[in-house]
Amino acid sequence: MRRLLLTTLPLLALAAASPLAGQDAAPPAPVPAVEGTFEGPYQPSDDLERGLWHQMAEAERSLKISQQVIRDPELNAYLREVLCRTVGPECANIRLYVLRSPYFNATMAPNGVMTVWSGLLLRAQNEAQLAAVMGHEFAHFKRRHSLQLFREAKEKSNAAAFLALTGVGLLFSIGMLESLFAFSREMEEEADRDGLKLLIDAGYDPAQVPLIWEQMLDERDATLVARGRDKDKRKAKAGMFATHPPSQARVDYLRAAIAGQTINPVADNGLERYRTRLAAWWPQFLDDQLKLNDDGGSLFLIDSIDKANGWTPWTGFARAEFHRRRGAPGDAEAAVGFYSDTIARGGDLPELWRGRGYALRKAGRADEARADFLEYLGRVPDAPDRAMVSTLAGVQ
Numbered sequence: 001m002r003r004l005l006l007t008t009l010p011l012l013a014l015a016a017a018s019p020l021a022g023q024d025a026a027p028p029a030p031v032p033a034v035e036g037t038f039e040g041p042y043q044p045s046d047d048l049e050r051g052l053w054h055q056m057a058e059a060e061r062s063l064k065i066s067q068q069v070i071r072d073p074e075l076n077a078y079l080r081e082v083l084c085r086t087v088g089p090e091c092a093n094i095r096l097y098v099l100r101s102p103y104f105n106a107t108m109a110p111n112g113v114m115t116v117w118s119g120l121l122l123r124a125q126n127e128a129q130l131a132a133v134m135g136h137e138f139a140h141f142k143r144r145h146s147l148q149l150f151r152e153a154k155e156k157s158n159a160a161a162f163l164a165l166t167g168v169g170l171l172f173s174i175g176m177l178e179s180l181f182a183f184s185r186e187m188e189e190e191a192d193r194d195g196l197k198l199l200i201d202a203g204y205d206p207a208q209v210p211l212i213w214e215q216m217l218d219e220r221d222a223t224l225v226a227r228g229r230d231k232d233k234r235k236a237k238a239g240m241f242a243t244h245p246p247s248q249a250r251v252d253y254l255r256a257a258i259a260g261q262t263i264n265p266v267a268d269n270g271l272e273r274y275r276t277r278l279a280a281w282w283p284q285f286l287d288d289q290l291k292l293n294d295d296g297g298s299l300f301l302i303d304s305i306d307k308a309n310g311w312t313p314w315t316g317f318a319r320a321e322f323h324r325r326r327g328a329p330g331d332a333e334a335a336v337g338f339y340s341d342t343i344a345r346g347g348d349l350p351e352l353w354r355g356r357g358y359a360l361r362k363a364g365r366a367d368e369a370r371a372d373f374l375e376y377l378g379r380v381p382d383a384p385d386r387a388m389v390s391t392l393a394g395v396q
């Protein structure tokens with residue numbers, strides 16, 4: 001949910017250096033109406049926009065070959081399914097990219113490129129929450145909000161050029177530039193209200209929308225409390241936290257808007273569907289989150305999923321992994337306990353046995369650890385870490 005897309009930001013820099021940037025003395029083209037029937041994708045209307053489109057196309061070419069893009073056909077098909085259910089036939093004009101990055105974020109560029117970050121997939125508690133974020137981004141897109149910001153921010157683009165030239169990487173640059181391109185409160189409210197309508201029309205439970213923002217506020221608090229209030233605020237505000245700042249006011253007006261709506265009686269939140277389709281990705285996305293060493297935020301995330309959905313093998317696994325990786329006194333044994341409990345309650349992610357093997361090893365229980373490593377290898381014959389785990393299991 002941020003506004004300036006992955007692709008747009010570096011573009012700002014390039015546009016500043018481009019000869020086209022100097023030719024925009026003409027007044028901005030009128031912003032087309034966004035309500036009403038589908039009129040096909042928006043086309044650039046002047047030299048400034050043509051320059052921007054050109055740069056966005058370049059950025060998309062980089063995206064197409066980026067290691068950070070998850071190309072798994074099943075995951076992509078599922079996200080597109082959710083997108084199309086949410087925004088309707090116009091989804092045909094959206095090019096969707098799934099990025100592996102632990103931050104809570106999604107973006108949509110004026111040329112129709114949407115990105116969904118794995119940190120969002122980890123945090124969305126069900127399909128309705130993912131749909132809500134997609135709908136919100138799409139609403140910014142339909143109303144040409146980021147295009148407006150681009151025009152307004154043109155004068156500041158020297159700063160963008162400088163950052164882009166430092167070669168620190170696309171995602172980092174975007175993080176640094178976010179403060180230059182924050183959506184206005186009015187834009188946010190428009191996107192919220194449009195997004196809410198999309199969600200209701202798609203038959204999802206709209207109560208999930210304010211919950212997302214509330215979770216963001218609470219997660220930020222948890223991170224800050226664990227780190228000490230004044231430390232490292234920038235990191236705590238990365239991604240959507242910076243571009244679509246959550247606030248209690250937003251939670252309140254969304255709640256009030258829902259209270260006035262007639263909700264489709266079959267509204268659902270797609271919890272089972274979401275968990276099933278994301279199951280295979282859970283260990284990897286969780287791993288990326290735990291590597292951030294954001295103990296407060298990670299534990300909050302696990303607790304809040306448990307609280308909303310009840311215990312599941314996914315959160316049982318997550319809690320075990322959290323303790324194993326944190327490595328505070330007593331954590332190895334605590335982790336063994338959580339893995340064992342999850343297995344006893346029917347959890348069957350192969351990573352449960354691998355994780356318990358590592359925790360047992362750390363706790364000095366080598367024989368039990370070897371048995372778990374063998375169990376893992378038996379369950380995932382083509383595991384990418386087979387060589388290492390085989391060594392630990394003593395079979396090679």
Ligand SMILES: [Zn+2]
Pocket residue numbers: 001002003136140183187188191243244
């Ligand atoms: Zn927004």
